[in-house]
Amino acid sequence: MSERVAIIGGGKIGEALLAGLINAGKPVKDLVVVERSSARSAELIEDYGVRVTSDIADAASGVQVVFIAVKPDAVDAVLPLLAKADDSSEDERITITLVAGIPTDRYEASLPAGSPVIRVMPNTPMLVNEAMCAVSPGRYANDAQVDVAVRLLESVGKVMVVPERSLDAVTAISGSGPAYFFLMVEAMIDAGVALGLTRQQSAELAVQTVKGSGVLLAESGLTAVDLRAAVTSPGGTTAAALREFEKHGLRHAVNEATAACAKTSAQMARRPEIEG
Numbered sequence: 001m002s003e004r005v006a007i008i009g010g011g012k013i014g015e016a017l018l019a020g021l022i023n024a025g026k027p028v029k030d031l032v033v034v035e036r037s038s039a040r041s042a043e044l045i046e047d048y049g050v051r052v053t054s055d056i057a058d059a060a061s062g063v064q065v066v067f068i069a070v071k072p073d074a075v076d077a078v079l080p081l082l083a084k085a086d087d088s089s090e091d092e093r094i095t096i097t098l099v100a101g102i103p104t105d106r107y108e109a110s111l112p113a114g115s116p117v118i119r120v121m122p123n124t125p126m127l128v129n130e131a132m133c134a135v136s137p138g139r140y141a142n143d144a145q146v147d148v149a150v151r152l153l154e155s156v157g158k159v160m161v162v163p164e165r166s167l168d169a170v171t172a173i174s175g176s177g178p179a180y181f182f183l184m185v186e187a188m189i190d191a192g193v194a195l196g197l198t199r200q201q202s203a204e205l206a207v208q209t210v211k212g213s214g215v216l217l218a219e220s221g222l223t224a225v226d227l228r229a230a231v232t233s234p235g236g237t238t239a240a241a242l243r244e245f246e247k248h249g250l251r252h253a254v255n256e257a258t259a260a261c262a263k264t265s266a267q268m269a270r271r272p273e274i275e276g
């Protein structure tokens with residue numbers, strides 16, 4: 001992990017990447033963040049001791065990898081500034097975008113001809129080195145450049161390489177997925193309070209249950225179906241709860257929610273405010 005890395009956008013996902021890379025042992029001196037809000041810059045400097053600048057061209061000059069972590073509607077403002085950055089390092093600079101919905105050809109069209117672009121859909125568990133990242137190379141990214149992206153992202157979680165056409169579906173499952181779980185946990189905590197637990201008890205019970213279930217699912221080699229069956233005693237309490245989830249359309253809600261997410265991702269590049 002010796003390459004120098006710039007992260008443009010020090011918001012939620014930019015910070016998750018920064019924290020994940022530092023936790024994984026990347027020296028802070030090899031990292032620079034571009035952030036335009038001075039309050040946010042001060043927070044990042046205080047929390048991570050990282051160099052923060054508001055000058056994209058300055059940050060990107062001489063680095064081997066630039067991550068873009070701004071909102072989709074800011075991409076078109078960022079690219080011309082990135083295109084101006086000096087790229088005289090020995091290795092060609094790789095642009096890795098974490099932005100939802102904007103296809104690689106939009107970046108390729110604004111950056112110098114033939115620039116390698118790799119599109120990634122990450123998620124916020126990157127903050128604790130438990131990200132799920134899906135990586136899709138653009139047309140000019142070669143295998144060695146994809147390997148660099150995979151290696152950097154493997155230091156902050158798991159990585160899957162997928163064709164770019166799969167990224168809307170990926171966004172619907174892993175990109176936005178953490179929010180579905182947080183909503184579920186929020187609802188479980190409220191439900192525990194309604195059943196007479198204190199909020200603190202309910203939160204501790206729900207959070208550890210989700211954490212333990214996630215580890216079990218990831219490490220036991222069993223499927224979600226197997227693990228659910230193991231909790232569900234015939235005629236027991238879990239069966240009573242699951243019957244209510246089915247009756248109230250949990251599966252349908254998940255299908256509709258993920259379809260809406262994928263559709264929004266697919267339409268993102270065509271929104272008038274972020275048209276190229």
Ligand SMILES: NC(=O)C1=CN([C@@H]2O[C@H](COP(=O)(O)OP(=O)(O)OC[C@H]3O[C@@H](n4cnc5c(N)ncnc54)[C@H](OP(=O)(O)O)[C@@H]3O)[C@@H](O)[C@H]2O)C=CC1
Pocket residue numbers: 008009010011012013014034035036037040069070071072074077078098099100101121122123124175176
């Ligand atoms: N949050 C998530 O879970 C995920 C987000 N993503 C993608 O990551 C991207 C960022 O999302 P998120 O981190 O949530 O958003 P945030 O709004 O938290 O972060 C974006 C940051 O970029 C800064 N910024 C905007 N324009 C510029 C610029 N020209 N130069 C420097 N900094 C700039 C913003 O500053 P200011 O506030 O001043 O505008 C803000 O601090 C999005 O494109 C999103 O699709 C992908 C997967 C998951």
Ligand SMILES: O=C(O)[C@@H]1CCC=N1
Pocket residue numbers: 100171175176
């Ligand atoms: O909500 C969003 O648009 C971003 C992309 C995936 C997660 N957060």
